[in-house]
Amino acid sequence: MKMIPKIVQAGKNLAIIDIKDISKIYRMGDIEVRALDGVSLEISDHEFICVMGASGSGKSTLMNIIGCLDRPSSGSYFLGGKDVSKLTDQELAEVRNRQIGFVFQTFNLLPRISARRNVELPLIYSGYSAKERRKLADEALERVELSDRADHKPNELSGGQRQRVAIARALVNNPSILFADEPTGNLDSRTGLNIMALFQRLHNQGSTIVMVTHEMDIALHGKRIIHLRDGRIHGDEKVKSRADAELILNSLADLSTQDLEEAMQRHTPAKGAADEDS
Amino acid sequence: MKIAEGLRESFDVIRGNKIRSFLTILGINFGVGCLIAISVIGLAFRDSVGSEIGRYGSTMLWVQVDNSNYMSDERRVLMDSRDISFFKQSLPGRIGSGSIFDAAYTVSYKGETAEITVFGAEPDHFDMFDINIKEGRQYLQQDVINRKRVCVLRPDIASRLFKYEDPIGKEIKISEKNFTVIGLTDRVSNTFLSDGSDNNTVFIPSDFIAAKAWGGGNIKYWVYLLKFENLEYVDIAEERMEAYLNNKYGLLRGETRFRIERLDSYVGMVDKILNIISTLVLVIAAISIVVGGLGIMNIMLVAVTERTREIGIRMAVGATRSDIVIQFVIEAIVLCIIGGGTGVIFGAGIASIACMILKWKFMLSLAIVLGALAISTFIGLVFGIYPAWKASQLMPVEALRADH
Structure with a gap:
């Protein structure tokens, strides 16, 4: 296997992602749909960038292209100084394997296998031995605080736990960039906050994060917001007052854990009745 | 991966x-x-x-009148005892030989009677067709020379005639003549190759049937079987027999009067x-x-x-x-x-x-x-x-x- 060296940060403001005039055109019969229409964008190392836009604005298409899951119809894309359009499918797969970690709205875990084996999945394709895989996967699960759930299958986990497994999978090969496509879209707001706190922590630890979302309060956890509309960039701004998910969560938690327990005790009349209910 | x-x-x-x-x-x-x-x-x-x-050995060969070369009403030329002595004397590697005469006779013992096929076979027949004797013994050349009236029974006819008695040593009537039972054979199963006998067959020395068939005159043969040690002897035998028979009896409209067949060609x-x-x-x-x-x-x-x-x-x-x-x-x-x-x-x-x-x-x-x-x-x-x-x-x- 040919190794693609990890992107090295040469200068402080070196763009890790550099796209120029990217278009993506879908054909549906005679109709031509421009999902992306001349998008140019630079993303530097150690950024936390949120791509916003209504549904159909092309934000997921943009994400898929910079995440090397799809190829643009035209335009140039340099990832860590390398022209992606010149890479073979094999090399693209290696880029996805080693430089990119993906987190999806629908988690995209394999249902048949345990959390640990889901996390191990990228390592299988990088040729690690079973022993090394297990060690790295356990470390990644520890980073997302899910060590105790390693042997559970996805359907035995809650939505937030599944997303954390997916994040552990994205992290496990120590990628240069973390992509997240509506990572909180399928979660309740409290769990979503948990996930955002995790992303902020990872960012503080040095990860570059690109996130797609249509919710402003989620986007505000990032450092930079890009607005997309009809396949074009309509705004690119720095976030002035960044939301700190951990803080919000703490203030919520203080209030509600106690309340919740009291409420549960009040509304659980007897053990037998509750069992009948379920 | x-x-x-x-x-x-x-x-x-x-x-x-x-x-x-x-x-x-x-x-x-x-x-x-x-x-x-x-x-x-x-x-x-x-x-x-x-x-x-393999039980019979594929080293068997037989010569028989080739009916296909005769017209239907034409008189067949048969082999005589001089031909047989020639085969016996001049063919090397012979380990057994004989002809088969069969006839339908009435067989009886103490009121039990049966219409069955009686095989007139020479002592070699038992070896050539691998017929196992279960009880008693087969008849030998000695019995044939002494014109002993002896017979060997297949199991079904034996149990039909002898319901409660041991057949060995008893006398049965075959076509109004007394024969002593000296042996019982094993049961035959369906096989691809056989001498034509079944579990109801009685074997007696061939002379008794042959003599009767030829009215006391010279015995003639339709068919004669020979078994050899190996296939090389079969080759030699085939060649010599063909030459001998053609030389002696001549061809019939350019065709041979006798057909020589080898078991190995059937194999x-x-x-x-x-x-x-x-x-x-x-x-x-x-x-x-x-x-x-x-x-x-x-x-x-x-x-x-x-x-x-x-x-x-x-x-x-x-x-x-x-x-x-x-x-x-x-x-x-x-x-x-x-x-x-x-x-x-x-x-x-x-x-x-x-x-x-x-x-x-x-x-x-x-x-x-x-x-x-x-x-x-x-x-x-x-x-x-x-x-x-x-x-x-x-x-x-x-x-x-x-x-x-």
């Missing part, structure tokens, strides 16, 4: 889709089972025919027929395996469509196209090998039952087992590659977009 990983994935998938995997495996199982059963039964059949012929013929049957049956088995393979292909195509999302996920985390191909091919091969392995057991089971019923020798060679497994693997490879290739041709984003 390493093979070990692919195997692990395959077993997960098979466990996850038990019924479907079971049915797919069954398809291959039947195909391979058929192939195994057929080849084993075929081998056993061949072996049984071989041992049948070759049986072999040829067996080969044709085996080929036909193998073609059928091959077709059933291909049908099983198509089943695998169908299932793998369904699996690819159904697991497009999974393929997308794997590609998103770095699986290359060849990783995907390898995974699906391994899965197909695993299904085929499980099917083939159980098929070997299934087929061998059927074959062993068949061999038990037919009393043939059951032989399962390692070559057949390995061959069947190799064929299964090959089928998995051939019919797994297209679906696997199809799976790998998607862009990850397209695969991820697929509905569950």
Whole structure:
């Protein structure tokens, strides 16, 4: 296997992602749909960038292209100084394997296998031995605080736990960039906050994060917001007052854990009745 | 992707889709089972025919009047005792010879009577046709010279005449003459080659029938059988007998009056027929395996469509196209090998039952087992590659977009 060296940060403001005039055109019969229409964008190392836009604005298409899951119809894309359009499918797969970690709205875990084996999945394709895989996967699960759930299958986990497994999978090969496509879209707001706190922590630890979302309060956890509309960039701004998910969560938690327990005790009349209910 | 990983994935998938995997495996199982059963039964059949012929030895040769060269009302020229003495004296390597005279006679003992075929056979006959004496003894040249009226009974006629008594030493009447029973033979089963006797046959020295048939005159022979030590002697005998007979009796309108036939040429013929049957049956088995393979292909195509999302996920985390191909091919091969392995057991089971019923020798060679497994693997490879290739041709984003 040919190794693609990890992107090295040469200068402080070196763009890790550099796209120029990217278009993506879908054909549906005679109709031509421009999902992306001349998008140019630079993303530097150690950024936390949120791509916003209504549904159909092309934000997921943009994400898929910079995440090397799809190829643009035209335009140039340099990832860590390398022209992606010149890479073979094999090399693209290696880029996805080693430089990119993906987190999806629908988690995209394999249902048949345990959390640990889901996390191990990228390592299988990088040729690690079973022993090394297990060690790295356990470390990644520890980073997302899910060590105790390693042997559970996805359907035995809650939505937030599944997303954390997916994040552990994205992290496990120590990628240069973390992509997240509506990572909180399928979660309740409290769990979503948990996930955002995790992303902020990872960012503080040095990860570059690109996130797609249509919710402003989620986007505000990032450092930079890009607005997309009809396949074009309509705004690119720095976030002035960044939301700190951990803080919000703490203030919520203080209030509600106690309340919740009291409420549960009040509304659980007897053990037998509750069992009948379920 | 390493093979070990692919195997692990395959077993997960098979466990996850038990019924479907079971049915797919069954398809291959039947195909391979058929192939195994057929080849084993075929081998056993061949072996049984071989041992049948081996019992008589394929070194037998007989000469008989060639009726096909005569007109229907034309007088046949038969061999006489001088011809027989020539055969006995001038053919090297002879280990037995004789003619057969058979006649329908009434046989009786103490009021029990039966109309049966009586064989007039020479002492050598018992050896040439491998007739086992179960009780008593066969008659010998000595008995023939002394014109002893002795007989050997097949089991059915023996039990018919002697309900409660031991037949050995008793006198029975054959065509109003008394004969002493001196031996009982084993039961004969259905065989490919036989002297024409059955379990109701009585053997007596041939002179008694021959003399009667020829009215006390010179005995003439329709047919004469000879057995030799090996095939080289058979070659010599065939050549000398042909020359002798043609020289003595002359040709009939350019054709021989006597036909010399060799058992080994029949063996070759049986072999040829067996080969044709085996080929036909193998073609059928091959077709059933291909049908099983198509089943695998169908299932793998369904699996690819159904697991497009999974393929997308794997590609998103770095699986290359060849990783995907390898995974699906391994899965197909695993299904085929499980099917083939159980098929070997299934087929061998059927074959062993068949061999038990037919009393043939059951032989399962390692070559057949390995061959069947190799064929299964090959089928998995051939019919797994297209679906696997199809799976790998998607862009990850397209695969991820697929509905569950």
